[in-house]
Amino acid sequence: MLQAYASPLERTWFYAHRVIAGLILLFLILPILVIVPLSFNSDSFLMYPMAGASLRWYEEIIGSDVWRNALLNSLIVSPAATLLAVVLGTLASIGLVRSDFPGKALLTAILISPMVVPVVIVGVAMYLFFAPLGLAGSYTGLILAHAVLGVPFVITTVTATLQGFDYNLVRAAASLGANPVLTFFRVTLPLVAPGIVSGGLFAFATSFDEVVVTLFLASPGQATLPRQMFAGIRENISPAIAAVATILIVLSTLMLLTLEWLRRRSEKLRTGKSR
């Protein structure tokens, strides 16, 4: 806030800071603003100025086997990987938050390590390990790999939610005669659900955007949307890429809005509780 008694220098600085921050925001958002209009370009160059408006690139994507298969593959791999990551990650988070044992910090670090190990190393390691098992070039291998990459996000968000979770509620449920399973589904789960869902969304986004590990593990039969985009950017930059990009931007905006809504909802639940 700018105080009423601010000196001219402070005033200048205040506005300069706003302008600088505005420019940084522009830097962040500009690439997204730039690519969307190009997807409606009528000519076949990914370049401004545009020749005219048309939907031909969307038609091309929808009509093309390659892109349709890529989308289908992404829609098989990402949800399955997310499911696996969420189930395993949530169980482990519950165990981690509620227990205390020597080496817990180390174990947590290991469970989160897929996030910091350079992803090329993960890709090569899994590729060389999965190939003799016949899992390279299969959906199973790809799903397992994407689940590994999604797990750290589930763990971090779910443990964070659980840490703010009031265990008296579980005790209350138990004292009222509910068995642990019932307590979990009726009390714990609804309260930590926002954390699980946002962890799941992160895991989904990670998988949906994953290229490097996919480059190693996927055969042409399992090429996902990002994998196909990678080939497209490298070999054939056309507005079709922009059209796929626009679809992905719409999707990520939807995910972001869902997250924001979840955050507000859980905030409401919490503040409601304290009243």
Next chain:
Amino acid sequence: MTATTLTASDAAAAPDERTLPLKTRLQRAERRKKLLHLALIAPLAVFLLLTFLWPIGALLKRSVDNPEVVGGLPATAAALAHWNGQGLPPASALAVFVKEMEGARGSTELASAAKRLNTEMTGYRSLIMKTARSLPLPDGSNLQEGLAAIDPRWGETRTWQVMARAGQPYTSYYLLAALDHAVDADGAIVAATEDQAIYLDVLGRTFWMSLVVTLCCLVLGFPLAYLLTSLPTRSSNLLMILVLLPFWTSILVRVASWIVLLQSGGLVNQALQALGLIDEPLQLVFNRLGVYIAMTHILLPFMILPLYSVMKGISPIYLRAAQSLGCPPFQSFWKVYFPQTLPGVFAGSLLVFILSMGYYITPALLGGPQEQMASYFIAFYTNETINWGMAAALSTVLLGATLLLYVVYSRYAGQGRNAAKAR
């Protein structure tokens, strides 16, 4: 497993439960709970062990594995292990070699052994193939002369030294090569020649580029995070969405956009030309600058988010107190506010730095050969030349460097944090 054994033993123990003292019963309950929690963690731990830790361990082990020659010419490798490395191997070893080569002719194992030998000495592949084709030697001929007649290289000590070295089950060859070193004929470790040396440069470049990107992110991220904390919630939430939207957008989408913006006929060049600032389009992409711009863009949210969460927790009262005590605004910002943001600065920088160390996609799509970082060469050796030992060695070096950095940094950052608290 643990869960089922637990219930079984519980059932057996149940009758005398009541007779036990309370303390023991509590301990038991505690232990049961602990086991239950471990059982909850176990599935994930096992899953990661099988799909992540084990593969990585196996990869790291490959950097010292040396199976090709041992697999292709096992008896020869064993015979050469006893040779002292002087002159030529004894006739008995040569006989083993000749016999084994005759039997292995045309086998795929021999081809892999030849390929492995070729990495240490160019020409070894054709030497092996040619020799296998020319055998057997005429009856009763001298082995040494016979081999030398096929190719004079069999009469050189170096040829045999290379095979003896490559015939050991473990090798330091790949790890040394990943650090631009090699073992010479006398067994001494020497630096690689200028025209073959590359990886120390690449490693240094990986560090340097990560550092530049981290600093760029810090310089851009700090003012923005500060603005977000100082605005009223409603508008800061709105701006936060602008930060998060690129964060959620596919990296490939952003790379494609940067190409559109930065290519020689791209928007930035068009704008600069329209403003009359430049006559010829600037080279902004497919070079270092383009990689820096795109990497900074991609990693900036990873800097802003930790900074924001730390700044959010700093009470503005301190700053006001300093100012009301007569401290000039810039000084009070620097001396009072900034030190409190250090944990965020450290966390954000560490995250950005570690993530950039492993970058592959952005340099591959937006850079030239001078911009490729360690990851590129790992992928190169895995896919293009199928030299998996080299890929593993480079992985070991990169992972080692990352971990080392993490440890050193967290120690230093820990001190920084304590210092900040002490103030």
Next chain:
Amino acid sequence: MHALKTIALAVCGILSCSSAMASELTLISFGGTNQKAQDKAFYQPFMKTSGNKILPGEYNGEQARVKAMVEARKVTWDVVEVESPELARGCEEGLYEKLDYSKIGGKDEFIGKAVTDCGIGFFVWSTLLAYNADKLKAAPASWADFWDLKKFPGKRGMRKGAKFTLEIALLADGVKPDQVYKLLATKEGTDRAFKKLDQIKGSIQWWEAGAQPPQMLAAGDVVMSSAYNGRIATAQKEGKNLKMVWGGNIYDVESYAIPKGAPNRDLAYKYLQFSSKAENQQVFSGEIPYGPTNLKAAKGMPAQIAAELPTSAANIASALPSNTQFWVEHGEELEQRFNSWAAK
């Protein structure tokens, strides 16, 4: 919970679907216009006449995938398009089937370079100098002009890798085509090639995929580039004013191979036989001007198409045939040196 079960079922359904498709022929080739031409000349008519489905895929020549599949004995590819040195290496290491030529039509049907133990060449392609005639005032005539930064200012595109780059450097330095590989096999020869490359290093923009050079030329990012003749010809058809210089072109054979343990070996042979037929290769050359390997195909070719092929008498006269054995032998060392040189 019910929803989860449904998803799980759906996923399993898809997984078993993919294994049930075993009767399809999985055919991996280099992508882009080359693949499109194969589709028109081979895939579509083959599917029509044989009633079998072809599942096309693309890759960038990485043999790691083939090696991993063969070693795991879980091969899912039936036919792969391979470049010559990779084919020779893969054949030695047992990645590919040794071909039974009686099933394809006999060795005598084809040009000599197309017949190898594990692969059957199905077209001849060329790497040559291409330029954008709209951007250059004068026309370059040889690789020596490629090095002339004064007369032809601007960036040049070259394939990122030692193969062909080193040959081109020596050709530009005035080495006769038949001396190139003899020289490259010596330390002085490679030193000379790298020294020559140093002269224009700052002006080179590297490319990796064959589709890139025509794009870089059309967009004006480079004024000339080494390129595959077929890709440039396709861009010409689309109305781009790109020109080719055949002097000092380097040609090689591209082959089909069957990975060892391919699930549909018999069908793969049928496909090889089909794609080796003269009439089908003629259709292919009409789609993209790469030369046929079937000796009969060259005879019936319309003159207009024939003149554009790497195999035409005029084009082959000044050409350098790529030396497979040289690259099998020296590839690793020279690629390493190239990487080290390019990264500095």
